[in-house]
Amino acid sequence: MDIPFHKMQGIGNDFIVVEERACPGEDLSALAVALCARRFSIGSDGLLVIDRTENADLGMRMFNPDGTPDFCGNGLRCVARYGADVMGLGPGPLTIATASGIRTARVAADGSGLVETDMQPPDFRPDRIPMDVPDDRAVDYPLTIDGETLTVTSLSTGTAHTVIFVEALPDDEPFRKLSALIADHPLYPLRTSVLWTRVEGADRLSLRIWERGIGETLGCGTGACAAMAAARVRGCVDADVIVGSPGGELQISWDGGTAMTQAGPAAYVYDGIVRR
Structure with a gap:
């Protein structure tokens, strides 16, 4: 055929x-x-x-x-x-x-x-991600990986994402090792994508992305939405943000309510x- x-x-x-x-x-x-x-x-x-x-x-x-x-x-x-x-x-x-x-x-x-x-507007409820934790929201959760405790925020924007805020995006070796371990962590029964996120300013984020079922990718639309939402609930960014990744930029808009858009x-x- x-x-x-x-x-x-x-x-x-x-x-x-x-x-x-x-x-x-x-x-x-x-x-x-x-x-x-x-x-x-x-x-x-x-x-x-x-x-x-x-x-x-x-x-x-x-x-x-x-x-x-x-x-x-x-x-x-x-x-x-x-x-x-x-x-x-x-x-x-x-x-x-x-x-x-x-x-x-x-x-x-x-x-x-x-x-x-x-x-889809961001959903931080663990049962909607899904993530097996008892908390009402998986925001700033201490996740232990390979002997290291990382502060992560997990949410769904139509698919599961875990956001890690960093001062500098990770180099290849820790990125690949830790991302793979987080993506397959037993707390995530359907696995999770991993978004290493640097806040560049109130209107800009930079990402390095590991997608479940794929590995490293140059861009992720739902991931850009998830990173923006996680930064927004932390008070780091405004309602309109440029999210950059190795493949290019997306405009993400979310005022904290039920309406979220992406453009690119x-x-x-x-x-x-x-x-x-």
Whole structure:
């Protein structure tokens, strides 16, 4: 079977985008494992599967390279642009049914590739992350890893994130070692992504990112939202923040209420056909 696909990326977070109708009967988790393997296949940080649904303009499912289902903010922007351009739905607003509920997206009509989406507001309740702790909120929690106690804040922005505030972003060795241990810590039954976060000012954060099911990535939309929210509840940042990561920048807005938005690029890389 030949499956048409588009390769897309948002701040360096890259995806294989397919329409579900093009791969009938496929085990989508297995397809993600096969296609996302770098050097052995197309290679990407995830597989985005788009379908039509009755309760929204589009449906979106995201699978990590290890086949686990997840939700992704950068992927959401890519799906919105694909729907607007390739599927002819126009700049919107578009509604997209996701694992994080129905999200609304607006694609810039000038062809710049900029997309703004609403996001799930941050949820610090441990049972919603999930995180196995008795506290009402997992804010500034002392987590012991490899004999070292780190102060972490865990939350969900549609997927689990753990934020660690640091004076300087970590070097490769401690970043890889500690991030992997935190991501698979038994307190997180579904694992967690890890966001090492430096506060640059009241309107800017810098991240180094380890995503569950992937490893280090150049960007993470839900992670940028999580880092901003964690900094906001600590009183470190204002309601509008630029969040930078190695792949680029996102504008995150949250006033502490129920409305959170992200804005940033969604770009096409190439398209092709994969033979199964």
